[in-house]
Amino acid sequence: MIKLLLFVACGYVLYRLFMGDKKKKEMTQKKNVEKMVATGQMVKDPVCGTYVPQDSDIRVRDGEKIHNFCSYECRDTFLKQLEASRPKENQKNIEE
Template sequence: MLKWLIIAVAGYLLFRMLTNDQKRKSQDGDKEKERMYAAGEMVKDPVCGAYVESDGGISVRDGETVHRFCSYECRDKFLEQLKGGGREIPATAQTEKEPE
């Protein structure tokens, strides 16, 4: 009986160590994203509000303005909003997938 109790306690302690490690990594990742946003290395997706890297990802160039997106779905929704709002997308507007 004592053997099973020791195994159960060891299993519980191992479980707690692993879950705390995952929480710590998640918190560190959030802090890194906040630092990157504050430093101007990340920008906000205009459709869903997700933060994406400012030097990569899916983008649409509209004259001098470059809009960055987290996915092709958000990019397509943005382009539809421009068309639906009566705004023509200039012929010079380019959609591009930059290297990661």
């Protein structure tokens, strides 16, 4: 009976040790993301709202504004929305 109690106690201590560390890492990571958003190092994806680094590789330039995306799917969705919002005459002039 004592061996069982010791085994359960050791298991609980190990569980708390590893899970507590995981929670601390998540909290630290969340604070870092909030800090980067506040300083302007991360920007919001215009399609899904995910925060991505300002120097991400997936970008689209719309006039003077540069939009950053979390994935190619979000970029493609944005481009479709952008094309649909522009008048057809303007699109013809761009193609020529």
